[in-house]
Amino acid sequence: AQSVTQLGSHVSVSEGALVLLRCNYSSSVPPYLFWYVQYPNQGLQLLLKYTSAATLVKGINGFEAEFKKSETSFHLTKPSAHMSDAAEYFCAVTSTGGSYIPTFGRGTSLIVHP
Amino acid sequence: KAGVTQTPRYLIKTRGQQVTLSCSPISGHRSVSWYQQTPGQGLQFLFEYFSETQRNKGNFPGRFSGRQFSNSRSEMNVSTLELGDSALYLCASASSGRVEETQYFGPGTRLLVL
Numbered sequence: 001a002q003s004v005t006q007l008g009s010h011v012s013v014s015e016g017a018l019v020l021l022r023c024n025y026s027s028s029v030p031p032y033l034f035w036y037v038q039y040p041n042q043g044l045q046l047l048l049k050y051t052s053a054a055t056l057v058k059g060i061n062g063f064e065a066e067f068k069k070s071e072t073s074f075h076l077t078k079p080s081a082h083m084s085d086a087a088e089y090f091c092a093v094t095s096t097g098g099s100y101i102p103t104f105g106r107g108t109s110l111i112v113h114p
Numbered sequence: 115k116a117g118v119t120q121t122p123r124y125l126i127k128t129r130g131q132q133v134t135l136s137c138s139p140i141s142g143h144r145s146v147s148w149y150q151q152t153p154g155q156g157l158q159f160l161f162e163y164f165s166e167t168q169r170n171k172g173n174f175p176g177r178f179s180g181r182q183f184s185n186s187r188s189e190m191n192v193s194t195l196e197l198g199d200s201a202l203y204l205c206a207s208a209s210s211g212r213v214e215e216t217q218y219f220g221p222g223t224r225l226l227v228l
Contacts, residue, residue, distance in 0.1 A: 032214045043118070043204055043219030051214045090157065094213045101147065101170050102217065104157040 002027040002093050006105035014113045019078040021108045023065075023091030026072065033074040034092040034102060035065055044090060050074060061085070086112045115140055118207050118220035126226045132193040135223045139186050139207030145169075146188040147217065148180060151202040160203075163188055164211055192225075200227045 007022040025031055032051050036044040048059025055067040065076045074091060088109050092102035119138045127133050139146050147170075148160040159172040163182035180190040186207075192199055202224050206217040 034216070036219075041221070043221045044206075044217075045219070046216045049214075049216060096213050101159050101162055101172075103159075106156045 002031065002095050002103050004091050004093050004103055004105035006089075006091050006108050008108055009106065010109045010111060012111040012113065013081045015083055016080050019063075019076070019081045019085065019110065021076040021089050021091075021110065023074045023076065023105060024072050025074060025091070025093045027093055027095045029095045031093045031095045033065075033067060034094075035059065035063070035074075035076050036090045036092060036104075038088040038090065038107075040087075047076070047089075081110075081112050083112050083114065086110055115142075118205060118218050120203075120205050120220040120223050122223060123221065124224050124226075126228065127195050128228050129195055129197060131195050132191060133195060133225060134189055134191045135203055135205075135225075137188045137190075137205030137207075137220060139188070139205075140218055143207035143209050143218070144186055145208040145211030145215075146182055146186060147206045147208070147211075148188070148190050149204040149206065150174075151204055151222070152200075157204070160190065162211065169211070195227045197227050200225060 003026045005024045034049045035047040038044045048057045050067045058064045063078045088107045091105040121136045145164045147162040150158045162170040166182045177193045182188045202222045204222045205220045208215045
């Protein structure tokens with residue numbers, strides 16, 4: 001079985017500050033990990049994904065995430081928040097030998113203050 | 115390439131009615147998945163179709179059904195609507211539904227049951 005936990009349903013940062021959104025996963029086999037972003041009244045859009053190549057993954061809009069097997073984590077970061085980053089962020093996991101239907105976390109709402 | 119399209123975007127129904135939602139995947143994609151998104155439960159997987167066959171099913175009652183046509187377009191149907199069915203219904207397509215693939219989401223259909 002696979003699962004995802006996103007710590008913090010809401011994260012608030014000031015514009016220009018570091019963004020850190022936390023994701024921990026559980027999987028009995030090597031996972032594939034995804035971060036998606038959802039803007040209001042829109043569907044989800046892929047930010048980045050880890051597929052067992054480099055552990056540091058760079059995505060769109062300046063976001064990156066690091067896969068840490070020892071910590072079963074895949075936290076999303078961005079050095080400097082922009083107002084346009086305000087959205088809902090979802091971490092998801094699939095795994096070989098398990099379901100290829102992604103299991104999503106509950107989401108983290110990122111609030112960016114001017 | 116055109117993205118995933120969903121129709122209608124908004125829908126209001128009353129309890130006991132039935133509803134059909136439509137999804138057109140990205141051209142060439144053969145896997146179509148459906149999700150229900152609510153504030154309380156987050157993103158929940160409904161079912162996945164591949165080449166006109168239901169390949170995976172989530173834990174939803176039989177009132178929720180779907181189908182996929184030969185052109186990969188998909189429909190989902192909810193019969194005997196309940197108030198709790200009010201949600202954003204998201205459709206996602208993928209090339210073949212392999213474990214490492216990105217899912218491409220449509221904008222969703224927002225269903226309100228009165």
